[in-house]
Amino acid sequence: MTVIELDDIYKTYTESVVPVHAVNGVSVGIDKGEFTAIVGPSGCGKTTLLNMIGGLDAPTKGKIRIEGEDISRLSDKQLVDFRLHNIGFVFQAYNLIPVLTVRENIRFIMELEHRDSKEMQQRVEYLLEKLDMKDKLNVRPKYLSGGQQQRVAVARALASHPKFVLADEPTANLDSHATEVLLELMATMNKEEEMTFIFSTHDQRVMDKARRIITLEDGKVVGDAKTGI
Amino acid sequence: MIVSIAWRNVWRNKVRSLVVIAAIALGLWGGIFSYAFMQGMTGQQTYSSIHTETGHLQLNSPKFLLNYDLHVNVANADEVQKEIATMPGVLGVSSSIQLTSIASTAYASAGTMVTGVDTANFRTVSELDKYLVKGDFLGRGRSNQVLIGQQLAEKLHAGIHSRLVFTLQSYSGEITYSAFKVVGIYKLHNSEFNERMVFVRKSDLQKIIGFPAGSASAINVLLDNDEATAVTEAELKNKFPELQVQSWQELSPMLQLMSGTIDQMSFIFVFIILLALAFGIVNTMLMAVMDRTRELGVLLCIGMNRAKVFRMIVLETIFLSFTGAVVGLLLSIVTVSYFGTRGIDLSLIADGINALGFSSHVYPKLDFGFYPKFAAMVIIISLFSSFFPARRATRLNPAEAVRQE
Ligand SMILES: Nc1ncnc2c1ncn2[C@@H]1O[C@H](COP(=O)(O)OP(=O)(O)O)[C@@H](O)[C@H]1O
Ligand SMILES: [Mg+2]
Numbered sequence: 001m002t003v004i005e006l007d008d009i010y011k012t013y014t015e016s017v018v019p020v021h022a023v024n025g026v027s028v029g030i031d032k033g034e035f036t037a038i039v040g041p042s043g044c045g046k047t048t049l050l051n052m053i054g055g056l057d058a059p060t061k062g063k064i065r066i067e068g069e070d071i072s073r074l075s076d077k078q079l080v081d082f083r084l085h086n087i088g089f090v091f092q093a094y095n096l097i098p099v100l101t102v103r104e105n106i107r108f109i110m111e112l113e114h115r116d117s118k119e120m121q122q123r124v125e126y127l128l129e130k131l132d133m134k135d136k137l138n139v140r141p142k143y144l145s146g147g148q149q150q151r152v153a154v155a156r157a158l159a160s161h162p163k164f165v166l167a168d169e170p171t172a173n174l175d176s177h178a179t180e181v182l183l184e185l186m187a188t189m190n191k192e193e194e195m196t197f198i199f200s201t202h203d204q205r206v207m208d209k210a211r212r213i214i215t216l217e218d219g220k221v222v223g224d225a226k227t228g229i
Numbered sequence: 230m231i232v233s234i235a236w237r238n239v240w241r242n243k244v245r246s247l248v249v250i251a252a253i254a255l256g257l258w259g260g261i262f263s264y265a266f267m268q269g270m271t272g273q274q275t276y277s278s279i280h281t282e283t284g285h286l287q288l289n290s291p292k293f294l295l296n297y298d299l300h301v302n303v304a305n306a307d308e309v310q311k312e313i314a315t316m317p318g319v320l321g322v323s324s325s326i327q328l329t330s331i332a333s334t335a336y337a338s339a340g341t342m343v344t345g346v347d348t349a350n351f352r353t354v355s356e357l358d359k360y361l362v363k364g365d366f367l368g369r370g371r372s373n374q375v376l377i378g379q380q381l382a383e384k385l386h387a388g389i390h391s392r393l394v395f396t397l398q399s400y401s402g403e404i405t406y407s408a409f410k411v412v413g414i415y416k417l418h419n420s421e422f423n424e425r426m427v428f429v430r431k432s433d434l435q436k437i438i439g440f441p442a443g444s445a446s447a448i449n450v451l452l453d454n455d456e457a458t459a460v461t462e463a464e465l466k467n468k469f470p471e472l473q474v475q476s477w478q479e480l481s482p483m484l485q486l487m488s489g490t491i492d493q494m495s496f497i498f499v500f501i502i503l504l505a506l507a508f509g510i511v512n513t514m515l516m517a518v519m520d521r522t523r524e525l526g527v528l529l530c531i532g533m534n535r536a537k538v539f540r541m542i543v544l545e546t547i548f549l550s551f552t553g554a555v556v557g558l559l560l561s562i563v564t565v566s567y568f569g570t571r572g573i574d575l576s577l578i579a580d581g582i583n584a585l586g587f588s589s590h591v592y593p594k595l596d597f598g599f600y601p602k603f604a605a606m607v608i609i610i611s612l613f614s615s616f617f618p619a620r621r622a623t624r625l626n627p628a629e630a631v632r633q634e
Contacts, residue, residue, distance in 0.1 A: 077534065081532070089530050104230075111230050
């Protein structure tokens with residue numbers, strides 16, 4: 001079942017002197033439960049594309065339908081709610097709220113959604129188990145390694161059971177071991193919880209774990225293939 | 230949750246926050262302390278004016294105060310005095326004969342107001358005997374004793390036992406000269422009073438000028454508390470409709486005016502200090518918001534709405550300001566109560582201050598009711614200063630904000 005439909009999407013930044021055509025006519029469909037990588041060199045439009053899927057940025061032209069709903073029709077306020085309830089974000093770095101502990105960071109989105117406190121408690125316990133970070137429960141992010149921080153960020157994104165997880169170069173700042181651990185976590189959660197994962201990368205090791213690879217170049221899709229994993 | 234995030238955010242940049250907190254605390258303390266100082270000053274002045282000069286209330290015949298005519302008197306003063314003494318809340322009543330006179334020594338002469346008092350009664354309304362710098366209060370012994378003020382003594386080159394000759398107009402209109410011996414010299418904080426007011430025994434004065442027995446020029450009343458003045462004033466007016474009854478506020482209008490003005494000025498003063506601090510708060514919070522552009526961007530991306538971000542920054546500003554306010558208020562309470570019992574000695578500049586009728590030893594004083602008012606002012610100011618940084622935070626574009634390093 002196709003849950004994300006990009007229909008001839010364009011994005012042109014006009015703030016600069018020369019307009020930048022960051023995304024140039026992308027049409028892609030993403031099915032439920034996919035584990036898809038968007039790959040391509042720096043500046044090819046990966047971040048821009050993910051931002052548009054996540055409702056952070058509006059396309060200059062074209063339609064984005066999430067579960068059949070055209071998100072360009074949503075108001076700014078509705079978009080915030082849409083993101084809160086449907087999408088988990090993981091950014092390249094500095095995802096976490098520095099003044100909150102690991103536990104509080106993981107709970108954060110559930111708190112915004114006013115979830116039942118017992119449910120939150122259980123969910124946090126469960127995720128910490130998966131992260132293998134039970135001893136870091138009450139530690140603030142600055143005392144964690146980069147890999148640990150990214151794992152907590154993934155846990156936060158997943159905690160409220162969003163339909164989609166969008167991760168923009170989540171391993172860009174990690175060494176190979178931390179990269180492997182993080183991808184392992186993402187892959188496990190993708191299987192267990194049947195969430196749709198889309199992540200961008202230009203790291204070969206990360207591409208190797210994806211089940212589908214969409215290749216961008218100058219804002220255009222130049223390759224789209226299942227890897228058979 | 231937003232509350233706890235906001236509180237923790239205040240302490241992220243400790244130095245920056247502490248500087249603002251210290252500025253608010255010191256600013257508030259400066260404002261409050263100087264207010265308490267001026268309050269103490271006028272409060273003492275009011276007290277000493279009531280307790281040495283006027284009492285809480287004065288009764289006299291209408292128009293007596295226009296030119297101190299001996300014939301414009303309270304004929305039945307003794308009866309009036311007795312009746313007032315039985316009223317509730319009355320601590321003391323004293324009647325006096327007052328007339329203007331020239332006092333002379335071999336060196337100089339000066340215009341004075343001679344007040345003849347009954348020593349025992351006078352002491353129930355006046356603490357003048359506490360302000361003697363030389364000699365004694367009017368005593369029983371020999372006749373024609375006089376108590377004069379320090380400034381008059383200096384002007385006339387008079388000391389204890391000096392002879393002063395008073396030029397007096399008798400009740401029947403003749404001019405008489407009468408010699409008095411100085412038994413004591415007093416010094417109030419009011420130099421004008423010291424220079425003009427002299428006190429003699431009523432019985433002596435009666436004999437010399439032939440003033441009718443049982444009568445008086447004025448009757449002064451001391452009450453057990455200042456607040457009862459208005460009520461007692463009304464009662465007295467009711468009881469003695471033929472007499473003029475005036476409160477200490479009416480007798481010393483400057484006092485009233487001064488303490489009112491100081492109240493207003495102090496609030497404006499504190500407000501200006503806080504307004505200046507507001508710019509510091511705005512600046513600090515704008516810096517805090519700009520430093521955290523990326524983090525705020527992440528919050529907006531993952532689903533924190535703009536209203537919550539706005540509230541968070543407002544709360545941060547309030548916490549920051551309020552911490553400063555609490556420190557400032559505590560500092561004020563401690564110092565005001567410490568110096569309120571110890572007093573602050575201003576004798577170095579005392580001459581100028583005394584000329585204005587102020588004591589050189591000031592006991593700062595502030596009603597506890599004022600502290601919440603100042604606290605409220607800080608809240609209002611910090612709400613006002615939180616607006617700009619908070620609005621700035623909500624105007625961030627989340628997609629752009631997270632792109633920043
Ligand atoms: N706010 C912006 N204004 C102008 N140009 C931008 C802006 N954001 C991104 N771009 C440009 O758009 C292009 C695509 O950027 P981006 O989506 O970040 O690529 P990637 O994530 O693949 O590195 C780049 O050329 C970048 O410089
Ligand atoms: Mg990018």
